[in-house]
Amino acid sequence: MVEAPVVVVGAGLGGVRLAENLRNGGYDGPITLLGAEQHPPYDRPPLSKTVLTGDDERVDLKPAEFFRDSDIDLRTGTRVVAVDPTSHTVSVECDGTVEPLPYGTLVLATGLAARRFPGSEGVAGVHVIRTVEDALALRAEATSASRAVVIGAGFIGCEVTASLHSMDISVTLVEPTPAPLSGPLGPRIGEMVTRLHVEAGVDLRVGVGVDEIVTEDGRAAGVVLSDGSRVDADLIVVGIGGYPELEYLEGSGIELADRAAGGGVACDGVGRTGVADVYALGDCANWHDVDGHGHRVEHWTHTVDQAAMVAAHLLGHAIPHQTVPYFWSDQYGLKFQMLGTPRPDDEVHLVDDDGRKFLAYYSREGLLTGVVGAGRVGKLMKARQFLLTPTPISTLLGG
Ligand SMILES: Cc1cc2nc3c(=O)[nH]c(=O)nc-3n(C[C@H](O)[C@H](O)[C@H](O)COP(=O)(O)OP(=O)(O)OC[C@H]3O[C@@H](n4cnc5c(N)ncnc54)[C@H](O)[C@@H]3O)c2cc1C
Incomplete structure (x- = not known):
């Protein structure tokens, strides 16, 4: 049950949704939402899309009056630097001073930090994209850039490539695996994504890594690839993922999951850590799902689901079932x-392909595991019902 006061560390999507769910669920005790960033809580998916292209400045998660009207004490520019479960306090740093703040229930929703290319921190012309400052700094340089290298063709690297391409920048996308997104989605879908980038005119280099970022006069001027070739660029975007930045938990006794299992704060299936009254959710959390394995997932909808589940657990309400895992990405x-939960080694059934848009079902041991599509919103959403219960793939293939 919820012990007052509730302190939420991290004023991003998960922290805001948790606070909102507690209020909507009837909790009327104090809620303090602590956010290291200076801004009121904002949404991250637009950063690599409309914020980068200049169609949005920032997309706030809530109108300013929401926090006042909901009696949620939002403290921006406030970083938690330590947690002491014995005294039930967190150490809060704001404007250079550190003070203790007591909690009854503590929820950790501190997201990720962007992984940097070794040695590139502070080098002019090299960017990551995790915060609104990152996106605006990249946009500011992109407006006068003509050649960019994007390192890493995961979802964010692919999106940034498409956004920069739409800004008339010639982009080289570098990916060490055989195809963009082939890591999470397998080679077949990797081919479809390759097709999109190549047809758009992107210089796609797969099967090679970046060995070095070349600088001239203290500014990035290009990269040297692992095959020895050099690509010149006035802008470099590093899209090689993120990691949960959890130094503030050192010495707290709150267990972290193995790196091999994705790392993050180790939790059970409702977000409970092994330490009394401490929960974690969102990108920083590694939850044990029904399959008994820990997973850390970096998806918007997953975070929203977990915030609903933790709130329900704290309020003693029935725990909502996790919805079917869902992720989207906008490109070209x-x-x-x-x-669902498609895996790269699942069997892939390409059921629709017009040369650009496509739809594919994934199956494992004869059962549907996931659906992946591009430009096939209606058809994809229709297949969702089949992921709610184990469904033989033959049901969808008509066999
Ligand atoms: C560029 C980009 C594009 C994305 N696009 C998509 C998409 O298209 N589809 C999709 O499904 N998902 C997308 N995602 C992922 C999605 O945004 C995340 O899954 C979601 O934001 C996770 O929410 P969160 O609350 O766990 O973490 P976050 O939103 O990262 O919020 C965590 C907050 O905690 C703060 N914090 C960290 N440490 C401390 C501390 N010690 N003290 C106080 N505050 C702290 C951070 O500053 C941050 O504001 C995207 C992410 C990025 C970066």
Whole structure:
């Protein structure tokens, strides 16, 4: 049950949703929402899309009056630097001073930090994209850039490539695996994504890594690839993922999951850590799912689901079932969507392909595991019902 006061560390999507769910669920005790960033809580998916292209400045998660009207004490520019479960306090740093803040229930929702290319921190012309400052700094340089290198063709690297391409920048996308997104989605879908980038005119280099970022006069001037070739660029974007930044938990006794299992704060299936009254959710959390394995997932909808589950658990309400896992990505005017838990080694059934848009079912041991599509929103969403219960793939293939 919820012990007052509730302190939420991290004023991003998960922290805001948790606070909102507690209020909507009837909790009327104090809630303090602590956010290291200076801004009121904002949404991250637009950063690599409309914020980068200049169609949005920042997309706030809530109107300013929401926090006042909901009696949620939002403290921006406030970083938690330590947690002491014995005294039930967190150490809070704001404007250079550190003070203790007591909690009854503590919820950790501190997201990720962007992984940097070794040695590139502070080098002019090299960017990551995790915060609104990152996105605005990249946009500011992109407006006068003509050649960019994007390192890493995961979802964010692919999106940034498409956004920069739409800004008339010639982009080289570098990916060490055989195809963009082939890591999470397998080689077949990797081919479809390759097709999109190549047809758009992106210089796609797969099967090679970046050995070095070349600088001239203290500014990035290009990269040297692992095959020895050099690509010149006035802008470099590093899209090699993120990691949960959890130094503030050192010495707290709160267990972290193994790196091999994705790292993050180790939790059970409702977000409970092994330490009394401490929970974690969102990108920083590694939850044990029904399959008994720990997973850390970096998807918007997953975070929203976990915030609902933790709130329900704290309020003693029935725990809502996790919805079917869902992820989207916008590239070249197409909506990519993924439902379920497709794995790269699953069998892939390409059921629709017009040369650009496509839909594929994934199956494992004869059962549907996921659906992936581009530009096929209606068809993909229709297949969602089949992921709610174990469904033989033959049901969808008509066999
Ligand atoms: C560029 C980009 C594009 C994305 N696009 C998509 C998409 O298209 N589809 C999709 O499904 N998902 C997308 N995602 C992922 C999605 O945004 C995340 O899954 C979601 O934001 C996770 O929410 P969170 O609350 O766990 O973490 P976050 O939103 O990262 O919030 C965590 C907050 O905690 C703060 N914090 C960290 N440490 C401390 C501390 N010690 N003290 C106080 N505050 C702290 C951070 O500053 C941050 O504001 C994207 C992410 C990025 C970066």
